[in-house]
Amino acid sequence: MTVRGQMVRFALVGVVNTGTYYGLYLVLLTWLPYVAAHVVAFLLSMVGSFFLTSYFTYRTRPTWRKFLLFPLTNAANFVVTTSGVYLLVDVLHLGSRYAPLIAAAAAIPITFVVSRTIMLRPDSRRAGRDAKPERASAR
Template identity: 85%
Template sequence: MTVRGQIVRFALVGVVNTGTYYGLYLALLTVLPYVAAHVVAFLLSMVGSFFLTSYFTYRTRPTWRKFLLFPLTNAANFVVTTSGVYLLVDVFRFERTYAPLIAAAAAIPITFAVSRVIMLGPDRRSVEPAPEEERAPAG
């Protein structure tokens, strides 16, 4: 599994996660106030994102430890994008309507790195068995 492949799969999971969040948000708006709809949709889509990131992006088994650490990827994204928007608008005088897009793009590598550490940290068991030549010899 190459890092390039992980990055592509990470981006695809991001697209699916965004669509899932937005679909849930719209559906929940029919029965909840918008803030509650946002929070519930965000949490549900984050759970889905965790499993997609685990199985699809990094091909690793999900664990409770990873599940509990996974929100740090969102925290990292929030810090980078918020700092980025501030710097772009107040320091570099970028247009405030475009600054979040640039900051979000800048956050992708950092969010990827944080998620990679969380998902492939101490527990490196893969969902797929390793090819024969990569397995340790028996005995």
């Protein structure tokens, strides 16, 4: 499993996750106020993203520990994009219309590293010799 392949699969999962979120949001919007629809759609799509990231991107077994750490990828994305938008608009005087797109693109590699760190870490409490790293199956 190459890092390049993981990056491509990571990007594909991001596209699927965005579509899933938006589709759920639109469906939920028929029954819920927009903020509630956003929160529920976000949480459901994040659960789906966890399993896609686990099985498809990194080809690793999902665990409760990884599931509970996975929201850190969204936190990293939020911090990088928010800081990036501020830097681009207030410091570099770029237009506020396109700054979020540039900041989001800059966040992808950082979010990838955070997700890779979470998803490929051994779950054994004994991080010594007997902790076996998870390997991709030969497909």
